[in-house]
Amino acid sequence: MNHNSEQHTSREVLRLSSVTKEFQLGGTFRKTKHVAVKNASLTVERNQVLGLVGESGSGKSTLGRIAIGLIKPTSGSVTVLGEDISALKPEALRLFRRKMQMIFQDSSNSLNPRMTLQELLEEPFRVQNLYSPADRHQRARALADEVQLAESWLGRLAHEFSGGQRQRISIARGLALEPELIVADEPVSALDVSVQARVLNLLKDIQEARNLSMIFVSHDMAVVEFMSDQVAVLYQGEIVESGPARRIFAQPSNPYTRILLESAPSL
Numbered sequence: 001m002n003h004n005s006e007q008h009t010s011r012e013v014l015r016l017s018s019v020t021k022e023f024q025l026g027g028t029f030r031k032t033k034h035v036a037v038k039n040a041s042l043t044v045e046r047n048q049v050l051g052l053v054g055e056s057g058s059g060k061s062t063l064g065r066i067a068i069g070l071i072k073p074t075s076g077s078v079t080v081l082g083e084d085i086s087a088l089k090p091e092a093l094r095l096f097r098r099k100m101q102m103i104f105q106d107s108s109n110s111l112n113p114r115m116t117l118q119e120l121l122e123e124p125f126r127v128q129n130l131y132s133p134a135d136r137h138q139r140a141r142a143l144a145d146e147v148q149l150a151e152s153w154l155g156r157l158a159h160e161f162s163g164g165q166r167q168r169i170s171i172a173r174g175l176a177l178e179p180e181l182i183v184a185d186e187p188v189s190a191l192d193v194s195v196q197a198r199v200l201n202l203l204k205d206i207q208e209a210r211n212l213s214m215i216f217v218s219h220d221m222a223v224v225e226f227m228s229d230q231v232a233v234l235y236q237g238e239i240v241e242s243g244p245a246r247r248i249f250a251q252p253s254n255p256y257t258r259i260l261l262e263s264a265p266s267l
């Protein structure tokens, strides 16, 4: 990591410039390519949530993964906190990744069912070799508290928690290393509707309390309206409309955005 990132003071946390991602398809003889994201540019500022919407296959997840360096774009640049992460060597990227975390729809499935809540919340510190055992213990407690899981549950095993509680655990683990940018990819879609609102409220409260920047990926327009300050609409890999959420929901200028809004039953 160079000094750039240390000195980065602008409000801009993420900048994607003309990002394109092509996937190679097919076997040895017949290769074709699929353009999943095409010439996409966007920025996310500190303490801002960008909602990324579009139908299935429009490139939302691919763009989210590119934003935190999980996928390298075919062309274009990704700048996080002033650092061009597409130019970072693997070791530098590994260190830098602490500043960027992803919360998946099925994050909670990746929790080891035989680990206790305490162990799960200490794991990010253990993996990164951070803090003394006593400090890890204390920090795990604070994380549990932040996602509203009772202290008395710290000894419970992962498989004893409900789906919504497990997603809270995943959120807490995502926060452990104090990221500045979070990509939440359909974080509540796998949960019962009654549980979704509570987890979304929690995520919004945490985002505001920690001044986090977030890309919030969802196909549910009502959820995006609740969460987002800015919105970008993807259609077949291209950003067809972007701007302040309030403007886009009140006066969508792109025909495809209008179709998305009209077909959103929960609005």
Ligand SMILES: Nc1ncnc2c1ncn2[C@@H]1O[C@H](COP(=O)(O)OP(=O)(O)OP(=O)(O)O)[C@@H](O)[C@H]1O
Pocket: 023, 024, 034, 035, 036, 054, 055, 056, 057, 058, 059, 060, 061, 062, 063, 219
């Ligand atoms: N690893 C890959 N190899 C080949 N094609 C891929 C790969 N990942 C994504 N794609 C393709 O790229 C396009 C965009 O996929 P992506 O998952 O980003 O869309 P999405 O909007 O997130 O969809 P969904 O809401 O269904 O998750 C799709 O056509 C998908 O099949």
